[in-house]
Amino acid sequence: MDRITVAAAAGSYPVLIGNGAIEALGREMDAARLGKRRILVSSERIWDFHGARFRTIGADKTPILIEDGERYKNLNTVARILDALVKAQADRSTVIVAVGGGVIGDMVGFSAATYLRGLPIVHVPTTLLAQVDSAIGGKTGVNHPLGKNLIGSFHAPSLVVADPVVLETLPRREFRAGLYEVIKYGVISDPTLLDRIRDSVTAIFNRDGDAVAPLVAASCRIKAQVVSADERESGLRRILNFGHTVGHALEAVTKYKQFRHGEAIGYGMLAALAIGVARGVTPKSLYEEVESLITQLGPLPSVADISTKDVIAAIGRDKKVVNGTLHFIAAAERGKTVELTDVTEKEIKAALKKIGLRA
Ligand SMILES: NC(=O)c1ccc[n+]([C@@H]2O[C@H](COP(=O)([O-])OP(=O)(O)OC[C@H]3O[C@@H](n4cnc5c(N)ncnc54)[C@H](O)[C@@H]3O)[C@@H](O)[C@H]2O)c1
Ligand SMILES: [Zn+2]
Numbered sequence: 001m002d003r004i005t006v007a008a009a010a011g012s013y014p015v016l017i018g019n020g021a022i023e024a025l026g027r028e029m030d031a032a033r034l035g036k037r038r039i040l041v042s043s044e045r046i047w048d049f050h051g052a053r054f055r056t057i058g059a060d061k062t063p064i065l066i067e068d069g070e071r072y073k074n075l076n077t078v079a080r081i082l083d084a085l086v087k088a089q090a091d092r093s094t095v096i097v098a099v100g101g102g103v104i105g106d107m108v109g110f111s112a113a114t115y116l117r118g119l120p121i122v123h124v125p126t127t128l129l130a131q132v133d134s135a136i137g138g139k140t141g142v143n144h145p146l147g148k149n150l151i152g153s154f155h156a157p158s159l160v161v162a163d164p165v166v167l168e169t170l171p172r173r174e175f176r177a178g179l180y181e182v183i184k185y186g187v188i189s190d191p192t193l194l195d196r197i198r199d200s201v202t203a204i205f206n207r208d209g210d211a212v213a214p215l216v217a218a219s220c221r222i223k224a225q226v227v228s229a230d231e232r233e234s235g236l237r238r239i240l241n242f243g244h245t246v247g248h249a250l251e252a253v254t255k256y257k258q259f260r261h262g263e264a265i266g267y268g269m270l271a272a273l274a275i276g277v278a279r280g281v282t283p284k285s286l287y288e289e290v291e292s293l294i295t296q297l298g299p300l301p302s303v304a305d306i307s308t309k310d311v312i313a314a315i316g317r318d319k320k321v322v323n324g325t326l327h328f329i330a331a332a333e334r335g336k337t338v339e340l341t342d343v344t345e346k347e348i349k350a351a352l353k354k355i356g357l358r359a
Contacts, residue, residue, distance in 0.1 A: 128178025
């Protein structure tokens with residue numbers, strides 16, 4: 001079992017990672033001196049698969065079950081969670097335990113942040129993406145009809161428990177989507193992750209706990225380090241945006257329907273690498289290495305019908321543009337990044353063409 005500590009303004013919190021970690025959940029909550037009243041929030045589907053694992057944590061018998069999936073990530077669903085908390089007479093000492101992917105984590109996190117101005121929350125992420133990314137760092141929120149994650153708050157969890165055993169039931173496409181984020185951590189910080197994925201791809205896809213747990217642990221360690229140093233994304237946290245400038249734009253122009261987030265990041269990383277190679281800051285060998293890893297994981301949805309112009313326009317509207325400057329994270333050598341603030345439209349265009357978009 002790995003234990004990592006994340007430093008947050010509101011106090012530091014542990015992240016427990018490993019096969020069987022959920023079995024320690026009740027004990028860990030006691031050790032963290034979290035209240036005895038515990039309310040679980042999850043979705044029907046996840047609860048059917050994994051609800052039985054939470055019998056021993058001393059939570060209310062009836063969990064709050066909500067719809068999950070991106071189209072339910074909105075204020076209506078948050079209102080339903082809040083209603084259920086009011087009905088259950090949750091008070092300041094009640095602990096919320098969110099069991100689910102990033103959508104559940106973000107919505108339940110936001111509900112916990114606002115109910116009675118803040119209840120403690122424990123995250124038990126059940127997708128690979130949530131384990132390596134969204135459960136750590138304290139960003140919560142929901143979508144607005146006019147934009148993704150426009151409404152939200154920072155609310156650091158009190159504990160995160162990432163147990164690869166729950167990933168066994170995750171649809172292959174969702175699992176794969178999480179792996180692109182693991183590749184991201186490999187490129188920006190820990191190149192041994194790239195070696196691990198390449199050398200044990202079959203065991204990883206078989207959800208072999210011994211192959212998956214080290215990926216989760218190494219990724220969490222990087223996310224934990226980065227958010228500990230920069231909780232509010234003023235500088236360092238930006239390295240986590242590697243691949244996300246183009247990735248977010250691809251998601252936006254396809255209305256979040258064509259790609260799983262990680263898949264868009266797969267393309268986004270290739271575009272970022274291509275820009276770096278063209279500039280001479282990224283070794284060509286790294287582009288080739290990541291390209292072949294991504295190919296090894298399987299085909300990505302096509303980008304051939306997406307217009308370069310639309311993607312460039314979407315990049316201009318991105319949150320990563322600060323005071324008119326695009327802070328673009330490029331790869332340097334394996335495990336290192338460099339921030340570029342003068343990437344031109346022409347360079348982005350060339351990269352988009354290279355990864356297969358139409359003019
Ligand atoms: N807060 C952050 O820092 C942060 C970071 C990255 C992403 N996010 C957010 O995360 C969301 C995406 O999260 P996601 O990729 O986990 O998607 P998700 O939460 O929509 O889950 C994907 C699907 O997998 C199902 N599922 C979840 N766990 C399962 C399991 N163990 N077995 C079987 N099925 C399971 C869900 O029911 C859902 O249908 C986005 O809304 C994104 O904005 C937040
Ligand atoms: Zn991401």
